[in-house]
Amino acid sequence: MALSIEEIKKLITSSIPDATIEIKDLVGDSNHYSAKICSKIFNGISKIEQHKLVYKSLQGKMGNELHALSITTEGK
Amino acid sequence: MNIRSEIENIINNNEICLFMKGVPEAPQCGFSMTVSNILKHLGANFKGVNVLDNEEIRNGVKTFSDWPTIPQLYVKGEFVGGCDIVKEMYEKGELKELLKSKSLI
Numbered sequence: 001m002a003l004s005i006e007e008i009k010k011l012i013t014s015s016i017p018d019a020t021i022e023i024k025d026l027v028g029d030s031n032h033y034s035a036k037i038c039s040k041i042f043n044g045i046s047k048i049e050q051h052k053l054v055y056k057s058l059q060g061k062m063g064n065e066l067h068a069l070s071i072t073t074e075g076k
Numbered sequence: 077m078n079i080r081s082e083i084e085n086i087i088n089n090n091e092i093c094l095f096m097k098g099v100p101e102a103p104q105c106g107f108s109m110t111v112s113n114i115l116k117h118l119g120a121n122f123k124g125v126n127v128l129d130n131e132e133i134r135n136g137v138k139t140f141s142d143w144p145t146i147p148q149l150y151v152k153g154e155f156v157g158g159c160d161i162v163k164e165m166y167e168k169g170e171l172k173e174l175l176k177s178k179s180l181i
Contacts, residue, residue, distance in 0.1 A: 047161045048143075055144050063144040068107070070160050 002030035003066050008058070015057035016041060018076070032068040043075035079136035087150045090123035091180055095137045095148040100124040107159035108147045114166045115149075120181050152178055 005023045012019055012035075019039045026032040035054075042050045050073040055062050062069060077085075087093050092115065098104030100112045100122070115122050127134035127146055134146065141148055141155050149156040151174065156162060165171040175181040 047164070048155065048157055051158070051161065052142065060144070063138070070107075072160065072164070 003061060004030060005033070008033065008035065008066070008069070011059060011061070012037060012054065012057045016053065020076075026068075031066075033066075034070040034072070036072045036074070038074045038076050040076045042073050047073065079132045080140060083133065083136055083140050086123070086125055087153055090150075091152055091178075092120055092122035092175070093125060093150040094122050095125045095127055095133070095146055095150075097126070097128050097146055098124075099126050104128060105146070107145075110159050111147045111149060111162050114162060114171065118166075118172055118175060118181055120175055151175070151180070 005025060008023055009021050012021055016037070016039045018041070019037050022036045024034050026034055037054055041053060051071055054071050054073065058066060058069075094100075094108075094111060094115065096103060096105075096108035096112060098108055100116070103109035103112050112124065125133065127137065137146070137148055138144055143155070143158060145158050147159055149158075149162050156174070157165070162171060165174070172181070
């Protein structure tokens with residue numbers, strides 16, 4: 001069960017509405033992605049907390065349906 | 077001993093501890109390999125804990141750190157991050173600084 005780029009974007013946007021998201025399918029298998037996510041909610045919190053917010057938005061799919069998503073986060 | 081105490085013991089007894097898939101000499105996942113290679117490149121001595129050997133630790137450490145993926149790096153008892161964060165810190169020179177500031181390299 002893989003997730004499409006659109007599904008990932010939708011999940012992230014549903015909990016981080018102001019997110020600007022760029023996702024790349026790294027090898028074209030809908031299973032290895034990289035995502036760059038910018039949002040105001042990342043301002044002033046640690047990288048660990050920023051990534052946790054992204055993982056939370058993916059509702060437990062990270063490490064399960066979604067095998068590999070490398071994340072870069074930035075504030076706005 | 078419950079799994080939480082076991083993980084705490086591992087983290088407290090190893091100044092640099094990497095929960096990974098495979099072992100430092102033979103990582104079995106690209107992300108684990110990346111972090112392992114970064115630590116080697118910085119000349120850091122670290123303990124690699126192969127989560128593929130122990131399903132309880134594999135799941136336990138995810139709960140322990142509230143972090144859904146492997147690898148996970150701990151330095152002096154503190155969670156530093158997974159592959160993306162460690163790589164970013166390495167590229168910015170922050171990981172080297174962190175390890176130096178704790179006299180680990």
